[in-house]
Amino acid sequence: MKKVVEVILLLLLLVFTPHAKGTGNSPPGKPTLTRCRSPEKETFTCWWEPGSDGGLPTTFALYYRKETSETVYECPDYHTAGKNSCFFNKNDTSIWVNYNITVVATNALGSTFSDPVDIDVVYIVKPNPPERVTVIVLEDKSWPFLRVSWEPPHKADTRSGWITLVYQIRVKLEQEKDWEMHHAGQQKMFNIFSLRSGGTYLVQVRCKPDHGFWSEWSSTSYVKVPDYFHREKSVWILIAVFSAFIFLILTWLLHMNSRSLKHCILPPVPGPKIKGFDKQLLKNGKSEEIFSALVVCDFPPTTSSNYEDLLVEYLEVYVPEEQELMLEESKDLHDGCLKSESSTSDSDSGRGSCDSHTLLMDKCGEAKEEERHTDQERMGTEAEDMVSPDMSSGRVKTWPSVFSPLPQYSSNTLDEQSSLEMAKQHYLSDSLFLPSSTSSYLTQPGHGTKEALGPSYWEFCLSNKQPHLLHPQTQARQQLQAHSDVNISSIGRKEAPACLQSPLLRPTEYVEVQRVNEDIVLLQPVVSGCGQNNCSPQMPQGKDYSKVKGVDSDNKLLLQREIMEEDRCPCEHQETNGVRENCYMSSAVTTTQKPTAMLVQDEMVLGVNGYVDTATMCTPPTY
Amino acid sequence: MDRAVLLLSVLSLGVSSQPITEGQRLFSIAVERVHNLHLLAQRLFTEFESSLQTEEQRQLNKIFLQDFCNSDYIISPIDKHETQRSSVLKLLSISYRLIESWEFPSRSLSVGPAARNQISPKLSELKTGILLLIGANQDGAEMFPDSSTLQLAPYGNYYQSLGADESLRRTYELLACFKKDMHKVETYLTVAKCRLSPEANCTL
Numbered sequence: 001m002k003k004v005v006e007v008i009l010l011l012l013l014l015v016f017t018p019h020a021k022g023t024g025n026s027p028p029g030k031p032t033l034t035r036c037r038s039p040e041k042e043t044f045t046c047w048w049e050p051g052s053d054g055g056l057p058t059t060f061a062l063y064y065r066k067e068t069s070e071t072v073y074e075c076p077d078y079h080t081a082g083k084n085s086c087f088f089n090k091n092d093t094s095i096w097v098n099y100n101i102t103v104v105a106t107n108a109l110g111s112t113f114s115d116p117v118d119i120d121v122v123y124i125v126k127p128n129p130p131e132r133v134t135v136i137v138l139e140d141k142s143w144p145f146l147r148v149s150w151e152p153p154h155k156a157d158t159r160s161g162w163i164t165l166v167y168q169i170r171v172k173l174e175q176e177k178d179w180e181m182h183h184a185g186q187q188k189m190f191n192i193f194s195l196r197s198g199g200t201y202l203v204q205v206r207c208k209p210d211h212g213f214w215s216e217w218s219s220t221s222y223v224k225v226p227d228y229f230h231r232e233k234s235v236w237i238l239i240a241v242f243s244a245f246i247f248l249i250l251t252w253l254l255h256m257n258s259r260s261l262k263h264c265i266l267p268p269v270p271g272p273k274i275k276g277f278d279k280q281l282l283k284n285g286k287s288e289e290i291f292s293a294l295v296v297c298d299f300p301p302t303t304s305s306n307y308e309d310l311l312v313e314y315l316e317v318y319v320p321e322e323q324e325l326m327l328e329e330s331k332d333l334h335d336g337c338l339k340s341e342s343s344t345s346d347s348d349s350g351r352g353s354c355d356s357h358t359l360l361m362d363k364c365g366e367a368k369e370e371e372r373h374t375d376q377e378r379m380g381t382e383a384e385d386m387v388s389p390d391m392s393s394g395r396v397k398t399w400p401s402v403f404s405p406l407p408q409y410s411s412n413t414l415d416e417q418s419s420l421e422m423a424k425q426h427y428l429s430d431s432l433f434l435p436s437s438t439s440s441y442l443t444q445p446g447h448g449t450k451e452a453l454g455p456s457y458w459e460f461c462l463s464n465k466q467p468h469l470l471h472p473q474t475q476a477r478q479q480l481q482a483h484s485d486v487n488i489s490s491i492g493r494k495e496a497p498a499c500l501q502s503p504l505l506r507p508t509e510y511v512e513v514q515r516v517n518e519d520i521v522l523l524q525p526v527v528s529g530c531g532q533n534n535c536s537p538q539m540p541q542g543k544d545y546s547k548v549k550g551v552d553s554d555n556k557l558l559l560q561r562e563i564m565e566e567d568r569c570p571c572e573h574q575e576t577n578g579v580r581e582n583c584y585m586s587s588a589v590t591t592t593q594k595p596t597a598m599l600v601q602d603e604m605v606l607g608v609n610g611y612v613d614t615a616t617m618c619t620p621p622t623y
Numbered sequence: 624m625d626r627a628v629l630l631l632s633v634l635s636l637g638v639s640s641q642p643i644t645e646g647q648r649l650f651s652i653a654v655e656r657v658h659n660l661h662l663l664a665q666r667l668f669t670e671f672e673s674s675l676q677t678e679e680q681r682q683l684n685k686i687f688l689q690d691f692c693n694s695d696y697i698i699s700p701i702d703k704h705e706t707q708r709s710s711v712l713k714l715l716s717i718s719y720r721l722i723e724s725w726e727f728p729s730r731s732l733s734v735g736p737a738a739r740n741q742i743s744p745k746l747s748e749l750k751t752g753i754l755l756l757i758g759a760n761q762d763g764a765e766m767f768p769d770s771s772t773l774q775l776a777p778y779g780n781y782y783q784s785l786g787a788d789e790s791l792r793r794t795y796e797l798l799a800c801f802k803k804d805m806h807k808v809e810t811y812l813t814v815a816k817c818r819l820s821p822e823a824n825c826t827l
Contacts, residue, residue, distance in 0.1 A: 041703070042702070042703050068695070090702070090703075090704065093702060094701045094702055095701050095702055095703070095810075096699075096701055096803050096806065096807055097701060120803070122803075122806055157703065159817070160703075160707060160814060160817050160818070161813040161814045161816060161817030161818070162703050162706070162707075162810070162813075162814060164813060210658065210809075211661070211665065211806065
């Protein structure tokens with residue numbers, strides 16, 4: 001119920017208010033001063049907004065008061081500036097003076113004052129926009145640019161310096177949205193660069209006093225930039241063509257000189273220049289082969305040269321001439337070691353084994369002996385010198401090979417056997433040797449047969465001597481004793497140890513000497529063990545017969561036992577023939593002048609001669 | 624031939640403009656300095672005003688009209704007409720006096736310690752420059768044509784008496800007056816400079 005009443009009242013009110021409005025008058029609403037502006041700092045205008053007019057015709061009045069006086073003045077001009085405005089002309093305008101302005105709205109019912117506004121003309125300056133803005137297109141080295149020029153608003157007195165204006169320009173392309181701003185300062189002309197060819201530009205200018213407001217933008221100026229794009233394009237086309245041409249030329253040149261360029265830039269890698277270096281071996285990957293290939297025979301050169309000095313030249317052993325050989329050998333033997341390397345197919349290239357003076361001789365002697373033996377094998381006729389088998393183990397090893405075929409000969413003749421026997425007798429063990437040797441020695445002359453011993457015979461000290469050998473030795477000894485030739489026995493003794501001496505060094509193998517005939521002596525390896533008594537104990541003895549005591553009537557060389565190395569068993573060579581004595585002894589050697597032979601003549605080769613080295617073997621003298 | 628003519632003309636210009644150039648240079652410097660001072664004053668005032676409450680601002684507006692600046696006793700042209708009617712020397716002297724009047728009170732400008740430090744020496748320098756300009760332009764016997772312009776009222780006491788009262792109102796007034804006076808000097812100097820320069824177009 002109440003609600004309905006309220007609603008009715010509301011409605012009534014609504015109905016009546018317009019009626020009341022229409023009929024009733026009220027004093028005018030309060031006007032408000034919206035703004036006051038001075039375009040040139042000489043005059044100014046104020047505008048106000050009227051409030052509600054209250055239904056009655058309202059009049060407005062503007063009153064102002066200057067700061068220094070209390071006098072109220074009314075606006076002198078209401079019309080010049082338009083409706084609801086007040087224009088202050090030059091006479092009424094004072095600069096640096098505060099104005100207190102009030103607008104009053106008056107109607108029949110009353111008047112309403114607006115709020116006062118304080119202004120200082122200096123700070124309300126807003127000039128008019130610049131005038132006569134002109135834009136032209138100029139060219140700077142074939143590149144176009146815009147030149148904008150204008151004039152200040154005619155009212156602004158910039159000439160006397162009363163007002164100072166700064167300007168601003170904005171530019172944009174016709175189709176674009178954003179403006180490009182340029183600040184021009186106080187000048188009245190401006191250049192714009194970086195234009196797009198063929199585009200239409202819009203230009204506007206505005207100004208502002210040093211302390212004031214910006215003016216409105218001037219009216220738009222349109223300008224069209226001419227096309228200069230085609231000029232650009234032609235240049236680029238030209239450049240592209242030119243560069244393509246150059247590129248082609250370069251390519252052609254490169255192609256022509258590809259090889260030399262390749263050689264220049266990527267020089268070929270030089271191959272290795274090492275003597276004996278085989279690339280194939282390297283590729284195969286067998287290092288041993290490579291390194292062995294690298295081993296050159298004449299490296300190191302110095303040693304070889306020294307070697308040369310020390311060594312004797314190689315012996316050239318050739319089959320037909322035994323004697324020559326022997327002689328040669330004998331001579332050579334004196335000089336030094338032989339290069340046995342070549343003779344032997346010994347893979348061991350260590351020449352060091354030949355370096356030692358003594359060893360050299362030994363080995364050379366051995367080598368020579370070996371050679372001889374080999375020759376003999378081939379020939380089967382030569383008498384071989386006694387060679388000490390106690391060379392290097394390597395050499396000794398060859399003995400068996402050398403001597404293996406020998407047994408063929410052994411069975412030939414009785415004489416041979418006898419000689420063999422005899423030879424066997426020579427194998428030593430010292431004491432036994434003595435008698436044996438002597439016996440043999442003695443027997444020969446006794447028998448007058450040289451055959452037994454032959455001009456040359458080899459005495460080999462074999463490690464393994466058969467006991468039967470000893471036997472004859474003992475027998476020989478006995479015989480010797482029977483002969484009671486002291487010298488001989490001594491000699492024999494001497495000889496014996498001499499023979500023994502060799503095995504001292506290398507008591508590894510012994511070879512049996514078997515005489516085939518006068519000139520040929522065959523060597524046979526003795527399987528049997530050495531005559532212990534004779535050999536071994538004798539071995540350590542360093543006795544040797546190296547001194548020649550004298551020569552007997554029979555052209556025998558008498559040797560005395562000396563503590564020297566002697567390799568000469570051949571001292572026994574009791575040779576009717578001149579024996580050259582190869583008993584060279586390191587200490588003192590007196591060779592017999594007599595050509596009594598030692599057993600050997602040609603066959604005797606010596607390996608070692610003159611070497612009175614225990615290491616050496618008893619070698620029959622050769623000459 | 625053309626080059627010689629050009630060279631001669633330039634030289635003549637240089638020679639003829641020789642005495643004025645110096646004055647113009649000094650004027651330019653003075654105008655620039657006072658312009659900067661005015662900007663500074665404007666900034667100070669704006670900062671002060673923004674720091675005020677709305678209520679205080681309204682009150683200040685009401686009060687401001689009743690007060691006046693210390694430099695009001697200095698009669699100065701207040702419109703363009705008067706300014707243009709005044710001689711250069713008059714303008715310079717007025718400017719000098721205005722600047723001088725603010726040398727001491729500027730120290731009491733309490734809006735920011737930095738501003739206070741800057742204003743006083745700048746004013747001194749400007750005063751020196753204006754004095755130079757006066758000396759340069761004092762050709763003629765117009766030493767003191769207008770006695771009104773030389774009325775040197777004691778100004779120092781005015782602010783000193785009220786210097787103790789560092790009220791908000793006082794600060795506001797000081798800043799406003801300072802700003803106004805700086806603008807005055809700027810305008811006078813600019814007008815004087817443009818009057819002396821032979822170029823028709825004064826806007827350099």
